[in-house]
Amino acid sequence: MSEWLNRFRTFLAKRSGVALDADKLYFVESRLQSLAQQYGMASAEDLFARIEKSGDPVLESEIIQALLTNETFFFRDRIPFDHFRNVVLPHLVEARAAKRHIRIWCAAASTGQEPYSLAMILDEEARRLAGWRVEILATDLSEQALETARQGVYTQFEVQRGLPINQLLRYFHREGDRWRVAEHLRARVQFRQFNLLSDFQPLGAFDVIFCRNVLLYFDLDLRRKVLNRLVGAMAPDGYLALGATESVVGICDRLEPHPKHQSICTRRDTIASPPVALARPALKLISGGS
């Protein structure tokens, strides 16, 4: 492996947490090629040499963003969203009845499909949330992805991935060959750049955290650190949803995975466990389990 690719791997891991496998390094050159051209450089290696020399923060951020994988789609994997609607929300409606305030964090929101999926569910559950304040904070390291998320404009291909037709027609309107998310849905989500390597404390505590399909890019040690910090950012009866292939087992024993769906976790150190049923339960059942 070229020496510069080794240094690049260290640079990327330090800034973003993303740990590239040695056998994936070939794609660094192809991903950076067009950026190199934009900057009048012959190769990705020359582009990186410029960063090493000048430390230009704008170029640095562009290079990192070019390497991040922003793959996402509406209602991805379905189960965490069904669980949110059928179990988490009824529990929170009861448990937070006094303050009527719920805080949700999408911690690697990419281009916005995940927070907008949650916003659609909240809109559909508006009757039971009348008079409530429900915040959705959507963060990501990539400013470019967040810009797309803020715009809320998606291609036909993007809306066809995971979004049922009735929700497409209800929450989006056509603009040429694209679809724009309805303003009232967009207004439900606050977008902000945030690096998962930084301190979570300023963000406060959350009732629900979706941190999906990002920890898999980190090495084991960093996954453990971030999971522990996520626990610190969860309300005692809060929920954490990870990606379908991600798990806390053997990494963070402060989290209890759902018996059937390992990617949905609650805090183990909580005095009373929140409910784990997945079918749409009656509210009474929920209050009995919380």
Ligand SMILES: C[S@@+](CC[C@H](N)C(=O)[O-])C[C@H]1O[C@@H](n2cnc3c(N)ncnc32)[C@H](O)[C@@H]1O
């Ligand atoms: C594969 S996408 C997952 C999007 C969405 N959560 C989902 O599951 O569909 C991973 C996202 O993590 C973001 N990311 C990578 N490293 C990050 C970091 N250190 N802090 C915050 N976001 C990061 C990337 O920019 C990307 O948008």
